[in-house]
Amino acid sequence: MPHIIVENLVKTFQIAQRQPGVWGALRGVMHxxxxxxxxxxxxxxxxxxxxxxxYIGPNGAGKSTTVKVLSGILVPDTGRCEILGRVPWxxxxxxxxxxxxxxxxxTQLWWDLPVIESFDLxxxxxxxxxxxxAQTRDEMIxxxxxxxxLDIPVRQLSLGQRMRCDLAAALLHRxxxxxxxxxxxxxxxxxxxxxxxxxxxxNQERDVTVILTTHDMDDIEAxxxxxxxxxxxxILSDGPLENxxxxxxxxxxxxxDLEEIEDITDPDASVVLRDGHRVHLTFDPxxxxxxxxxxxxxAQHPVRDLFVENTPIEEIISRLYAENH
Amino acid sequence: MPKITNxxxxxxxxxxxxxxxxxxxxxxxxxxxxxxxxxxxxxWGLIRVMIFEAFYRSSTAPQPMTADEVITYIWLxxxxxxxxxxxxxxxxxxxxxxxxxVVYELVRPTNLYFFWYSRAIAQRTAPGVFRAxxxxxxxxxxFNLQMPPSFSATxxxxxxxxxxxxxxxxxxxxxxxxxxWTISGEGLGVLLGSLTWLFxxxxxxxxxxxxxxxxxxxxxxxxxLMDIPFRFYLxxxxxxxxxxHLPFQIAYLIALITAGHLILTRGIRRLVxxxx
Numbered sequence: 011m012p013h014i015i016v017e018n019l020v021k022t023f024q025i026a027q028r029q030p031g032v033w034g035a036l037r038g039v040m041h042x043x044x045x046x047x048x049x050x051x052x053x054x055x056x057x058x059x060x061x062x063x064x065y066i067g068p069n070g071a072g073k074s075t076t077v078k079v080l081s082g083i084l085v086p087d088t089g090r091c092e093i094l095g096r097v098p099w100x101x102x103x104x105x106x107x108x109x110x111x112x113x114x115x116x117t118q119l120w121w122d123l124p125v126i127e128s129f130d131l132x133x134x135x136x137x138x139x140x141x142x143x144a145q146t147r148d149e150m151i152x153x154x155x156x157x158x159x160l161d162i163p164v165r166q167l168s169l170g171q172r173m174r175c176d177l178a179a180a181l182l183h184r185x186x187x188x189x190x191x192x193x194x195x196x197x198x199x200x201x202x203x204x205x206x207x208x209x210x211x212x213n214q215e216r217d218v219t220v221i222l223t224t225h226d227m228d229d230i231e232a233x234x235x236x237x238x239x240x241x242x243x244x245i246l247s248d249g250p251l252e253n254x255x256x257x258x259x260x261x262x263x264x265x266x267d268l269e270e271i272e273d274i275t276d277p278d279a280s281v282v283l284r285d286g287h288r289v290h291l292t293f294d295p296x297x298x299x300x301x302x303x304x305x306x307x308x309a310q311h312p313v314r315d316l317f318v319e320n321t322p323i324e325e326i327i328s329r330l331y332a333e334n335h
Numbered sequence: 336m337p338k339i340t341n342x343x344x345x346x347x348x349x350x351x352x353x354x355x356x357x358x359x360x361x362x363x364x365x366x367x368x369x370x371x372x373x374x375x376x377x378x379w380g381l382i383r384v385m386i387f388e389a390f391y392r393s394s395t396a397p398q399p400m401t402a403d404e405v406i407t408y409i410w411l412x413x414x415x416x417x418x419x420x421x422x423x424x425x426x427x428x429x430x431x432x433x434x435x436x437v438v439y440e441l442v443r444p445t446n447l448y449f450f451w452y453s454r455a456i457a458q459r460t461a462p463g464v465f466r467a468x469x470x471x472x473x474x475x476x477x478f479n480l481q482m483p484p485s486f487s488a489t490x491x492x493x494x495x496x497x498x499x500x501x502x503x504x505x506x507x508x509x510x511x512x513x514x515x516w517t518i519s520g521e522g523l524g525v526l527l528g529s530l531t532w533l534f535x536x537x538x539x540x541x542x543x544x545x546x547x548x549x550x551x552x553x554x555x556x557x558x559x560l561m562d563i564p565f566r567f568y569l570x571x572x573x574x575x576x577x578x579x580h581l582p583f584q585i586a587y588l589i590a591l592i593t594a595g596h597l598i599l600t601r602g603i604r605r606l607v608x609x610x611x
Contacts, residue, residue, distance in 0.1 A: 078438065081441075081442050082441070082442065083438055083441045083442065085604055102441075103444045103445065103446070104444070106441075106442045106443065106444050107444040109442070111439070111442045113438060113439070115435075116434070116435060116436045116438065116439065117436070118436075118439040120357065120361075122361050122364070123357065123361065127357070131353055131354070131357050134349050134350060134352075134353030135350045135353055135354065135443055135444070135445060136350075136443075136444060137347070137349050137350060137444075
């Protein structure tokens with residue numbers, strides 16, 4: 011049975027529009043114009059236990075709104091949503107006891123309290139059994155390397171340290187589903203890798219279903235078996251990363267470092283970028299085999315080095331958006 | 336599947352006590368504010384006592400309270416000043432609504448009204464710990480604060496004080512909840528603030544208000560925050576009268592909690608995702 015079933019979810023917001031200037035402010039007192047914004051425009055998907063899903067899309071596409079509906083914070087206008095057999099906003103309390111949520115730009119830790127006290131407080135708020143709590147807490151401290159942070163008030167932690175603590179905090183009650191809303195935002199490379207590594211372990215060793223929204227395509231490539239792309243409130247694409255790539259473009263890139271600065275012309279490949287000794291070519295592997303192309307070019311030009319790349323995922327995504335506008 | 340079957344079926348109240356005590360402990364850390372508050376309240380108390388002494392010396396008409404009673408009443412007001420919700424909503428909730436961190440409050444497996452109500456109780460009691468007791472001792476040693484006339488008066492006072500705390504926290508919570516509508520919440524805060532200020536008895540004991548104002552005073556819940564408990568303390572209302580006043584306090588409490596609950600439920604539904 012799927013963990014999460016979403017069918018035709020629609021959510022609109024009313025936003026009061028204000029006219030600029032003093033006159034506009036005065037008129038706003040008497041009469042308000044409302045603008046309707048459709049954040050979710052009929053979204054459907056199902057998620058099986060143990061999946062690790064990347065949920066991506068530009069700012070304002072509806073990612074956070076989806077996460078907020080799934081975590082029982084927002085009530086959608088129409089549509090069906092069932093998580094572990096419950097409708098989130100109808101049985102909010104029972105539902106949230108089974109999920110963990112991390113919003114990357116916020117913290118759920120108590121600002122003035124040492125980290126460990128926040129953990130203890132969450133134990134009581136979630137009414138976790140003391141023995142189970144001690145076990146989970148110690149595991150989290152070990153995996154995320156939190157030992158040295160426990161006695162520090164949260165306000166004194168760096169962003170990366172705080173995010174590690176926030177991840178632990180979201181898991182103390184052993185949720186079976188974890189929502190991560192931009193968990194790597196603003197983190198340095200080392201912290202990013204630590205967070206990524208942790209998410210992967212969590213998913214593989216504990217079988218936690220993870221839904222990850224992010225703008226960082228490296229997160230997606232490193233972690234996700236399945237990617238959902240949302241744009242203007244609709245799901246544009248849903249499937250493994252390779253499918254997405256195949257759907258948008260099969261193109262590959264050949265990057266050649268030449269011995270001398272010269273031009274490459276080939277009937278099956280086109281030059282997209284020239285940077286000193288380095289030349290970037292794109293080609294379609296269905297029209298010409300990669301090995302053949304390389305053989306041809308190395309026969310014609312003295313080559314120092316070369317390598318083949320997939321089209322960067324950023325480019326794929328932006329093409330997908332362009333197609334749908 | 337990590338099924339959470341070994342969760343203990345402990346009472347839900349554990350969550351609320353946890354947040355109350357955490358908030359209480361945090362608020363106790365503001366010791367400088369407590370000392371400053373104590374100094375200010377001592378100063379204002381002295382001024383108010385002097386004003387009433389001058390008033391009693393110049394007036395020959397019979398007054399509703401004796402001069403000694405008024406002085407004790409004033410010092411009680413100074414001691415329990417933080418009990419009344421004059422500064423509006425819970426500052427913690429205000430900060431959360433502004434920053435958007437309030438979303439985390441909605442993913443807790445607790446009833447949000449009572450979760451915030453627990454915070455409000457801490458907000459209304461913790462700052463008083465370092466003020467009420469020193470004020471009591473100082474005023475009874477140097478400024479003629481009297482003790483209650485009897486044991487039963489003390490009991491009646493304590494019971495009505497307990498409900499004063501609960502009512503005050505319910506008003507505080509109502510103000511916190513109003514933030515879901517107005518974000519800043521200053522409007523309602525100022526309005527309710529001045530009403531409590533005037534009609535709780537902190538400025539002038541309520542019996543000194545003219546007759547035409549007494550009806551309004553008796554209808555509003557604010558007199559149960561200070562005036563009624565203080566008059567139980569003085570023995571100005573006989574202790575048996577607790578059986579008359581207690582049902583009113585309970586009714587006001589239930590009404591305020593019900594109203595807050597309803598408004599919160601609607602407030603959550605219209606909650607707009609601040610910042611996407």
